[in-house]
Amino acid sequence: MDGRGYGHTVPLSDGGKAFCIIYSVIGIPFTLLFLTAVVQRVTIHVTRRPVLYFHVRWGFSKQVVAIVHAVLLGFVTVSCFFFIPAAVFSILEDDWNFLESFYFCFISLSTIGLGDYVPGEAYNQKFRELYKIGITCYLLLGLIAMLVVLETFCELHELKKFRKMFYVKKDKDEDRVHIIEHDQLSFSSIADQAAGPKEDRKQNEPFVGPQSSAHPDGPAGN
Numbered sequence: 001m002d003g004r005g006y007g008h009t010v011p012l013s014d015g016g017k018a019f020c021i022i023y024s025v026i027g028i029p030f031t032l033l034f035l036t037a038v039v040q041r042v043t044i045h046v047t048r049r050p051v052l053y054f055h056v057r058w059g060f061s062k063q064v065v066a067i068v069h070a071v072l073l074g075f076v077t078v079s080c081f082f083f084i085p086a087a088v089f090s091i092l093e094d095d096w097n098f099l100e101s102f103y104f105c106f107i108s109l110s111t112i113g114l115g116d117y118v119p120g121e122a123y124n125q126k127f128r129e130l131y132k133i134g135i136t137c138y139l140l141l142g143l144i145a146m147l148v149v150l151e152t153f154c155e156l157h158e159l160k161k162f163r164k165m166f167y168v169k170k171d172k173d174e175d176r177v178h179i180i181e182h183d184q185l186s187f188s189s190i191a192d193q194a195a196g197p198k199e200d201r202k203q204n205e206p207f208v209g210p211q212s213s214a215h216p217d218g219p220a221g222n
Helices: 014-057 062-092 098-109 128-154 157-164 172-204
Strands: none
Touching: 014 062, 014 128, 062 098, 062 128, 062 157, 098 128, 128 157
């Protein structure tokens, strides 16, 4: 192993590189699925329910409540996962000032990860293992918080209208063709379903031959 890049640990052997590729191919999709599931559940309790509560309970406009909530949530997230950790890192790391600590927080939580600043690498670092575990938990929680904030802003009505500008618009003729085809399929399926019971009844009915209508003759007169 060599000491370069973020974390100062990279594979050098061919087997280590192959394992790193396989692990990344499997691990990255599962990590994205995990983050997506967690963010969706957290967003329900942190964003949607509070906005709905203030809208229903106090009668405020839902759009105004959503904007105020998004701004407050962004401010709390930046304070708890950028400014406060930056102040802590500037105290724990001897060679870092506040700007360098804030830079590390931003680069890490934005998933850029340049690796030019790595905490816990000082030769006199106390409780190194515990310190590394704490940093890992901080990065995981910070990444989830960042995704929740982004999801909250993306649900704003104004941003939804802005995103529609970049959507691919379908042609009206193409939509009309799809509607006609869907209606034809629906009508044909309904006709088939209606014709089925009639054919079954016909097959179950006993065969009755044509009846000849007999005209009785009157009494023969002498």
